[in-house]
Amino acid sequence: xxxxxxxxxxxxxxxxxxxxxxxxxxxxxxxxxxxxxxxxxxxxxxxxxxxxxxxxxxxxxxxxxxxxxxxxxxxxxxxxxxxxxxxxxxxxxxxxxxxxxxxxxxxxxxxxxxxxxxxxxxxxxxxxxxxxxxxxxxxxxxxxxxxxxxxxxxxxxxxxxxxxxxxxxxxxxxxxxxxxxxxxxxxxxxxxxxxxxxxxxxxxxxxxxxxxxxxxxxxxxxxxxxxxxxxxxxxxxxxxxxxxxxxxxxxxxxxxxxxxxxxxxxxxxxxxxxxxxxxxxxxxxxxxxxxxxxxxxxxxxxxxxxxxxxxxxxxxxxxxxxxxxxxxxxxxxxxxxxxxxxxxxxxxxxxxxxxxxxxxxxxxxxxxxxxxxxxxxxxxxxxxxxx
Numbered sequence: 001x002x003x004x005x006x007x008x009x010x011x012x013x014x015x016x017x018x019x020x021x022x023x024x025x026x027x028x029x030x031x032x033x034x035x036x037x038x039x040x041x042x043x044x045x046x047x048x049x050x051x052x053x054x055x056x057x058x059x060x061x062x063x064x065x066x067x068x069x070x071x072x073x074x075x076x077x078x079x080x081x082x083x084x085x086x087x088x089x090x091x092x093x094x095x096x097x098x099x100x101x102x103x104x105x106x107x108x109x110x111x112x113x114x115x116x117x118x119x120x121x122x123x124x125x126x127x128x129x130x131x132x133x134x135x136x137x138x139x140x141x142x143x144x145x146x147x148x149x150x151x152x153x154x155x156x157x158x159x160x161x162x163x164x165x166x167x168x169x170x171x172x173x174x175x176x177x178x179x180x181x182x183x184x185x186x187x188x189x190x191x192x193x194x195x196x197x198x199x200x201x202x203x204x205x206x207x208x209x210x211x212x213x214x215x216x217x218x219x220x221x222x223x224x225x226x227x228x229x230x231x232x233x234x235x236x237x238x239x240x241x242x243x244x245x246x247x248x249x250x251x252x253x254x255x256x257x258x259x260x261x262x263x264x265x266x267x268x269x270x271x272x273x274x275x276x277x278x279x280x281x282x283x284x285x286x287x288x289x290x291x292x293x294x295x296x297x298x299x300x301x302x303x304x305x306x307x308x309x310x311x312x313x314x315x316x317x318x319x320x321x322x323x324x325x326x327x328x329x330x331x332x333x334x335x336x337x338x339x340x341x342x343x344x345x346x347x348x349x350x351x352x353x354x355x356x357x358x359x360x361x362x363x364x365x366x367x368x369x370x371x372x373x374x375x376x377x378x379x380x381x382x383x384x385x386x387x
Contacts, residue, residue, distance in 0.1 A: 003383065004330055004333075004334070004382040004383045004386060005330065005383075006328075006329050006330050008383055008386045008387065009283075009287060009329050009330060009333060009386060010329070011387070012287060012290075012386045012387065013283055013286065013287055016290055016294075017286045017287060017290050020091070020289075020290050020293070021286075023091060023205055024088055024091050026203075026204070026205055027091060027094075027203050027205050027206070027208055028083060028086055028088060028094070030201075030203045030204065030205075031086075031094055031096070031201050031203065031208055031210055032052070032083050032085075032086060032096075034183055034186075034187060034201060035052055035096055035199075035210065035212065036051055036052050036053055037181070037183075038174065038177050038178065038181065038183070038187075039051045039052050039098055040053075041177045041181070042170070042173045042174065042177055043101075045173055045176075045177075046149075046169065046170075046173055047101060047102065047147070047149065048100055048101055048102055048147070048149050048150065048155075048169075049098060049099075049100055049101065049170060049173070049214065050098070050099045050100065050101045052083075052085040052086075052096060052097070052098055052099070053085075054099050054101075055083075055084040055085035055097060055099050055215075055217065056084035056085075056217070056265055084264070084265060084268070085097045085098070085099070087264065087306075087307065088306055089302075089305040089306055089307060090293055090300070090302050090305060090306065091205075091206070091208075091293065092206060092207065092208050092209060092300045093208070093209055093210075093211075093300060093301065093302075093305070094208060094209070094210040094211070095210070095211045095213060096210050096211065096212050096213065097213050097214075097215035097250065097252065097262075097264065098170065098212055098213065098214050098215060099215055099216075099217050100166075100214055100215065100216055101147070102146060102147030102149060102150055103140075103143045103145070103146050103147075103150055103161075103216055104143060104144070104145040104146075105143055105144035105145045106142060106143055106144075106216075106218045106221055107142050107143070107144065108142070108221070108223060108224060109142060111137050111139050111142070113130075114127040114128075115127055115128040115137070115158070115160065115257070116128070117157050117158055119157075119162065119164055119165070119256060119257075121153075121157055128257055131257075131258035132258070132357065133225070133351075133354055133356045133357035134225075134260055134261050134351060134354050134357040135255065135258035135259060135260050135261070136225075136251070136258060136259055136261065137160060137257070137258060137259075138160065138161045138163075138216075138251060138259045139159050139160055139161070140156055140159060140160070140161050141159060154169060155169065160257075161259075162256075162257065163195065163214075163252075163253035163254065163255055163256065163257070163258070163259055164195040164253075164255070164256040164257070166214050166253045167195045167196070167197060167214060167253050168195075170197065170212070170214050171189065171197050174189060174197065174199075174212065175189050186201070186202045187199055187200070187201050187202070188200045190209070194255075194256070195253070195254070195255060195256055196211060196254070197211065197212045197213070198210070198211050198212075199211075199212060209300060209301075213252045213253060213254055214252070214253040215250045215251065215252050215253070215262070216250060216251040216252075216259070217248070217250050217265075218248045218249055218250065218251065219247075219248045220246055220248055221248050221249070222245045222248065222249070223249055223261060225261065225354050226249070226261070226263070226353040226354050227355075228241075228245075228352075228353050229241040230318075233318055233321070234321035234322075235317050235318050235320075235321035236270065236317075240270075243269060244266045244269050244270050245266065247265035247266045247268075247269055248265065248266070249261055249262060249263050249265075249266065250262040250263070250264060250265075261354065263352075263353050266353070267310065267314075267352075270314065271310070274317070275326070277323040277326075278323070278327070279323060279325075279326030279327065279332075280326050280327070280328075280329045280332050280333075281313060281317060281326050281332070283329060283333075284313070284329070284332050284333045284336045285309060285310065285313050285336075287333060287386070288309055288333070288336060288337060288340065289306055289309055291378070291385060291386070292304055292309065295374060295378065295385055296371050296374045296375055296378065297367075297371050297374075303363050303364055303367035303368055303371060304340075304344065304368075304371055307359075308343075308349055308359060308360075309340070311349060311350075311351065311352050311359060312336065312339060312340055312343060312349065313336065314352040315339075315350070315352060316335070316336055316339055320335075334379070334382070337375065337378070337379060337382075338379065340375060341372060341375040341376060341379065343360070344360075344368050344371050344372040344375065345368075345372045347360050347363065347365060347368055348360060
């Protein structure tokens with residue numbers, strides 16, 4: 001076995017990884033522009049949906065929260081511009097959050113435990129199953145400010161805002177908008193099982209699949225389920241943790257009854273300036289992500305996504321909080337790869353903020369086993385792959 005050197009990694013980073021970054025950036029920009037134009041039209045048809053450009057600091061729901069906007073503006077000043085609405089799972093798989101309008105001033109409170117209704121509003125004898133760790137019920141009365149449209153029966157049942165109903169309305173609007181747009185033939189809504197909206201988009205680089213998810217952005221509030229930062233942990237710093245939590249969280253419409261918690265803005269802030277101490281954390285993430293896409297887990301729907309790798313990095317940073325732990329590129333990189341192999345082998349990776357939830361709970365076990373073997377082969381002779 002030829003030993004992997006710092007020079008090998010630096011060369012790979014400069015060539016292969018940078019090539020991937022430019023390609024993904026171009027794909028992301030093209031898809032963003034298409035979806036922005038479509039959602040701009042949709043927002044004119046139904047005021048409950050905003051264009052994706054209104055994600056984050058530009059969200060209409062936070063414009064009257066001057067202290068929140070001022071705080072976010074100060075934090076983001078001078079930092080790189082990111083598409084707050086887009087998550088890149090792989091170069092051919094994007095998740096795009098579509099912010100909703102008319103729900104503000106969220107209150108976290110104990111909601112009633114049991115629901116006895118179907119999605120059509122019929123009565124059940126037995127209750128609907130309880131939400132999982134990363135999900136919750138959502139009652140319209142949990143918002144001190146809510147527009148009348150969110151109280152209508154097309155999105156609510158017995159006071160609950162039902163995600164599958166929200167998805168159904170948005171999907172119908174999207175299909176009609178595409179049919180009357182210049183993107184007909186270039187953009188198609190895919191057939192899906194369950195409450196999901198997936199678009200097939202033809203870009204200049206390749207075919208891309210984008211999942212569009214209606215999202216309620218909740219500013220300056222941290223959910224009780226996310227017990228973070230953890231006691232006596234040295235990473236991140238207390239000041240950084242306060243900043244991260246100030247970005248709040250999202251509730252995503254991705255299932256029939258329950259809303260999924262998402263921490264996109266907080267995670268982006270956690271990544272920001274991660275290596276200001278001169279470390280190589282993000283370099284390790286970038287190299288592993290490229291190797292995953294090319295060798296360990298290729299394809300349009302990989303069992304391990306960029307989000308899994310990002311989560312793994314957060315946990316590793318928490319376990320190795322000192323600057324000197326991240327000075328040697330080769331050592332840090334191999335340590336992270338070994339941790340990935342362990343997670344894949346055990347089929348267990350905890351969500352970083354809601355640690356009781358296993359991100360690999362529903363992953364295909366056969367694909368995980370294949371990925372684990374590929375990572376094992378890589379660790380036996382990494383220099384064969386990094387060149």
